[in-house]
Amino acid sequence: MTCEPGDLPPKAKQASRAYIRDMAIAAVVYVGVVFGAVTLIRHMPFSLPQWAVVIVALTPLIPALMMMRTYMTYLRSMDELGRRIQTEAWLISAGAVGLGTFTYSFLEEWAHFPRIDLVWIFPALIFFWGLGTFIVRGRYK
Amino acid sequence: MRNRLKVLRAERNWSQADLADRLEVSRQSVNAIETGKYDPSLPLAFKIARVFALPIEQIFSDEVEAAS
Amino acid sequence: MKKQFQTIDWSKAKRSFRRTAIYLGIYLILTFASASMLVTLHPSRALAITLALVPAFAAIGIVRAYLLSVRELDEFQRRLHYEAILIAAAVTAFASVAYGFLELWAGFPRLPAFFAMLVMVGAFSLAIVVLNWRHRL
Structure with missing residues (x-):
């Protein structure tokens, strides 16, 4: 997720720097695309036809895929332990989000909790992955 | 990683199932290791060495060794 | 025997x-x-x-x-399960981004959070079948 100071070989340092840079770019693009799409759909004097709205609504997939590609490149640059930590972090994240959405959906239906938009699943997965990385990495220290 | 599992197995006249049984893993896993689709963990590699009564280097070799 | x-x-x-x-x-x-x-x-x-x-x-x-x-399971089969879970997480992430914005902006029916879990379980089941088939005997 982040680079440890000092103790990395130059190749790993380079990979981690490229990762942070590309991830930041993808994140900026993501935010830009979302705001651009909202503007195009909601705040224009004209209204787009339905098929165009669908296409515009699907554009945030592009930066999301950019993030995935950047992450995969970084993953390949890691050593075995790094990859294993990442795998375990994603398992924790998938488990947390799976159980979390399950639990919340009953609260939605039965206790009238506010509906959560599906767009929050992606950030939730990333959040729990970050948390998972932190926990798992601590275990291998 | 390359390995000589198939040859060693043939020398002993063991089927994949025989080897799987001795290693206490599934036949699916023996097959994946033999075909090079899966590199066993260090503990399993040692177990394989023990079952064949050979040092690990005589069963597995990395690409560098295989090239020379 | x-x-x-x-x-x-x-x-x-x-x-x-x-x-x-x-x-x-x-x-x-x-x-x-x-x-x-x-x-x-x-x-x-x-x-x-x-x-x-x-x-x-x-x-x-x-x-x-x-x-x-x-x-x-043994270590190889366990790894197949891990892979399937990772695939399921990726599928869920992208499916929720795609559908999430469609329901927000394009008037698609709003789905409860339960569907994220269903997609995850569904993708996992499919992935584990495909992975096992790829490593079939």
Whole structure:
């Protein structure tokens, strides 16, 4: 997720720097695309036809895929332990989000909790992955 | 990683199932290791060495060794 | 006569199947019970929240049954399960981004969070079947 100071070989340092840079770019693009799409759909004097709205609504997939590609490149640059930590972090994240959405959906239906938009699943997965990385990495220290 | 599992197995006249049984893993896993689709963990590699009564280097070799 | 490992170890499979079935039964009973309590009692908010948490609590049993079955697999098969879970997480992430914005902006029907879980379980099941088929004997 982040680079440890000092103790990395130059190749790993380079990979981690490229990762942070590309991830930041993808994140900026993501935010830009979302705001651009909202503007195009909601705040224009004209209204787009339905098929165009669908296409515009699907554009945030592009930066999301950019993030995935950047992450995969970084993953390949890691050593075995790094990859294993990442795998375990994603398992924790998938488990947390799976159980979390399950639990919340009953609260939605039965206790009238506010509906959560599906767009929050992606950030939730990333959040729990970050948390998972932190926990798992601590275990291998 | 390359390995000589198939040859060693043939020398002993063991089927994949025989080897799987001795290693206490599934036949699916023996097959994946033999075909090079899966590199066993260090503990399993040692177990394989023990079952064949050979040092690990005589069963597995990395690409560098295989090239020379 | 030596015991032979088959492609699937049926005694283990049967045991884990039975265990999963038991936990699934407990889950269904608890969920049904708390659902009927909700309908008949018209409970206060606090009790409604408690009743809504019962299925989640019961689902932990199913997760536990799954984890126990995975622990009984060997390292290669376990890795296939990990891969399937990672694939499921990726599919869920992208499906929720795609559909999430469609429901926000393009007037697609709003789905409850439950669908994220369904997609994850569905993608996992498909992935584990495909991965096992790819490493078939």
